[in-house]
Amino acid sequence: MRELAARYKKPFWAGIVAGLAVITVLLILGDLRGVAGLFKSFDRRYLPAILLLAPLNYFFRYLKWDYYLQLTGLYPQAQINRLIFLSGLAMTITPGKAGELLKCYLLKEHIDAPVSVTASIVLAERLSDGLSMVLLAAAGLLAFPYGQYALLTVFILLVIAVAAFHYEVFFQYLLLLLKKKGRAWGQKIAVFLREFQRTARRLFTLPALFFAVGIGVLSWGLEGLVIFLAVRALGGTIPILVSVFVVSFSSIVGALSFLPGGLGVAEGSIMALLLLAGLGKEMAAAATLVTRFSTLWLGVLVGIIGFYLAQRELFKAAG
Numbered sequence: 001m002r003e004l005a006a007r008y009k010k011p012f013w014a015g016i017v018a019g020l021a022v023i024t025v026l027l028i029l030g031d032l033r034g035v036a037g038l039f040k041s042f043d044r045r046y047l048p049a050i051l052l053l054a055p056l057n058y059f060f061r062y063l064k065w066d067y068y069l070q071l072t073g074l075y076p077q078a079q080i081n082r083l084i085f086l087s088g089l090a091m092t093i094t095p096g097k098a099g100e101l102l103k104c105y106l107l108k109e110h111i112d113a114p115v116s117v118t119a120s121i122v123l124a125e126r127l128s129d130g131l132s133m134v135l136l137a138a139a140g141l142l143a144f145p146y147g148q149y150a151l152l153t154v155f156i157l158l159v160i161a162v163a164a165f166h167y168e169v170f171f172q173y174l175l176l177l178l179k180k181k182g183r184a185w186g187q188k189i190a191v192f193l194r195e196f197q198r199t200a201r202r203l204f205t206l207p208a209l210f211f212a213v214g215i216g217v218l219s220w221g222l223e224g225l226v227i228f229l230a231v232r233a234l235g236g237t238i239p240i241l242v243s244v245f246v247v248s249f250s251s252i253v254g255a256l257s258f259l260p261g262g263l264g265v266a267e268g269s270i271m272a273l274l275l276l277a278g279l280g281k282e283m284a285a286a287a288t289l290v291t292r293f294s295t296l297w298l299g300v301l302v303g304i305i306g307f308y309l310a311q312r313e314l315f316k317a318a319g
Contacts, residue, residue, distance in 0.1 A: 140245020
């Protein structure tokens, strides 16, 4: 377990440093004094709702995680499973959220679940989340007509990625190439990919996909309200659909950047879109800071606590 923690230590701290740098840049761009003045007049009545929306997102995403586990025939202990899911939140500041594979290794420690199976669950989470955010951003286009072609392109790519796992010929050809190598590593990769594809096909059936995308629209839609409430708390106004679009679109752009947590790209997108929506630079910067704290850094904090508790529970079980 210590080796596992050490493996993710470097990218985790690199993400923290990058996050601090991004916050500094936002304060400079928004005019430090102006941003500080807005925070002094921040309406704290909105704070509980702002801080609650992201945990509600995690709750619904956990339902999807648990649903996927059941589809693949994995039944971890409920308490440990919740902690394993939360642990993945700490890894959202790794490049492309690849650190969320931490959940796979924790499940391996807990119930000896094959990584080839659990890795496909993490992939299914990400692809279904992507489809959900595209749908939310598309709804936001009714009030904020920017990025139509980018959204359409992302949607098509996501659909192709999901459909690819049902396309046997591609995987059969890939497995044949690996077997021809005749080496041990080629055989191991072939076995891994075969199980990975079989599991992914099960997760990408239409009923499973409708459930996952539907629950994703609900969970990420709640998070999309953060900007709406943040702007209100700072003394401004913004339409709800615009708020949902800004959060969804910036999340998509941040994910496509493959930077740790989309750092820099997501913040830049949020601030730029808020400026286009008519907010001043001070309020746009302040709202971006509040949004990213609620939608990213709060999750990282929860994830750190979850990982610590998961390690403790797994040590108890091993002992």
